[in-house]
Amino acid sequence: xxxxxxxxxxxxxHHLTNLRFDLTQMRFLSGSEVGGxxxxxxxxxxxxxLLGALFLWVFRIAARSATSDxxxxxxxxxxxxxxxxxxxxxxxxxxxxxxxxxxxxxxFVWVFLWNFMDLIPVDLFPEIAAALGVPYMRVVPSADxxxxxxxxxxxxxxxxxxSFKVKGxxxxxxxxxxxxxGKWLMPFNLMLRIVxxxxxxxxxxxxxFGNLYAGELIFVLxxxxxxxxxxxxxxxxxxxxLLIITLQxxxxxxxxxxxxxxxxxxx
Amino acid sequence: xxxxxxxxxxxxxxxxLVIFTMKFVWPPIMEAMQERQKRIADGLASxxxxxREQEIAKTKSAQLLKEAKQQAAEIVAQAHKxxxxxxxxxxxxxxxxxxxxxxxxxAEIEQEVNRAxxxxxxxxxxxxVTGASMIIQREIDEAANAALLDDLVAQL
Numbered sequence: 460x461x462x463x464x465x466x467x468x469x470x471x472x473h474h475l476t477n478l479r480f481d482l483t484q485m486r487f488l489s490g491s492e493v494g495g496x497x498x499x500x501x502x503x504x505x506x507x508x509l510l511g512a513l514f515l516w517v518f519r520i521a522a523r524s525a526t527s528d529x530x531x532x533x534x535x536x537x538x539x540x541x542x543x544x545x546x547x548x549x550x551x552x553x554x555x556x557x558x559x560x561x562x563x564x565x566x567f568v569w570v571f572l573w574n575f576m577d578l579i580p581v582d583l584f585p586e587i588a589a590a591l592g593v594p595y596m597r598v599v600p601s602a603d604x605x606x607x608x609x610x611x612x613x614x615x616x617x618x619x620x621x622s623f624k625v626k627g628x629x630x631x632x633x634x635x636x637x638x639x640x641g642k643w644l645m646p647f648n649l650m651l652r653i654v655x656x657x658x659x660x661x662x663x664x665x666x667x668f669g670n671l672y673a674g675e676l677i678f679v680l681x682x683x684x685x686x687x688x689x690x691x692x693x694x695x696x697x698x699x700x701l702l703i704i705t706l707q708x709x710x711x712x713x714x715x716x717x718x719x720x721x722x723x724x725x726x
Numbered sequence: 727x728x729x730x731x732x733x734x735x736x737x738x739x740x741x742x743l744v745i746f747t748m749k750f751v752w753p754p755i756m757e758a759m760q761e762r763q764k765r766i767a768d769g770l771a772s773x774x775x776x777x778r779e780q781e782i783a784k785t786k787s788a789q790l791l792k793e794a795k796q797q798a799a800e801i802v803a804q805a806h807k808x809x810x811x812x813x814x815x816x817x818x819x820x821x822x823x824x825x826x827x828x829x830x831x832x833a834e835i836e837q838e839v840n841r842a843x844x845x846x847x848x849x850x851x852x853x854x855v856t857g858a859s860m861i862i863q864r865e866i867d868e869a870a871n872a873a874l875l876d877d878l879v880a881q882l
Binding site for chain 1: 728729730731732733734735736737739740741742743744746747748750751752753754755756757758759761762764765
């Protein structure tokens, strides 16, 4: 709902601005200031950390009281998630690595929770924050480019870590230099590999970011419409979005598993 | 809307989340699930075994029942046979006993008859002697007469 005195553009920009803390100047930035790299989006960090804590809390409760007897509701839910993720991992990852499955579970649930914040009415948290004296509050971490990129870069780091660990420096170099066109086209192979490895995190991050940013923007735009259109447009979009947020979390997880399984295999 | 140091923070958070999940969330849940899976598998296997055993027991009991019935029938048949035998035997015994008694009675009767006849004969003799002596009314040679009378007796 646009407040009186604000134009629609200002409203939208306000909704798309993070609460930024500049580490070089040690102060919060105001809306129009442009920060460099050393800026922390405090809202994104806070919300994602809280969501991560929520995830761990829920699953830890289930894990601590896990029995092989008839499971309770909570345990049942967590087991369902665990089994779902585990079957995904088993489908596409054939090595033995105790990290992959918990990693995939963390990604799936965490990203889902990030995305889920998109379904909360767009004005709720900014209004609460404003009431508490905080000028900006963006609560959808996946609609902040840094968050998906952080996740994608972590995945890239893991890809390289396991590539080196499994194949060794020599094996990995051989793979980079001689696949897929043989040793006589070494520079070409290398270039192709660089493009491929750049594409991995970028496609991972941008896919998630793009979907959620667009979703958020549409919710903001719906909020600008007359009140009687909120429900008629907001509800279908929310239902549709429910599908998208689950799907995006799932895609992020599956691609991570696939990339890591590729890092484990000689191909 | 540019990306910034937040991503470093996100990476750290992510790392911590993954480590915690790996250490404290995944293993207990997985363990419980696997244990349950095993228990279910065991339960199913034992149910299967139980069913098979029941099947075997059923056939066995059916067989036992059949045998028992057969035996019972045999026993009943034997009993019938034995009863018939006993009846036959008693009939036979009764008949033999009857015959025996009949024979004994006949013999006794004959004996009685003989005895009576002897008695009668001797009485007739003495009567004849008395008659003769009364008729003759005189002393006679008893020895000669005795021989004569014996003759008479033999002729009777």
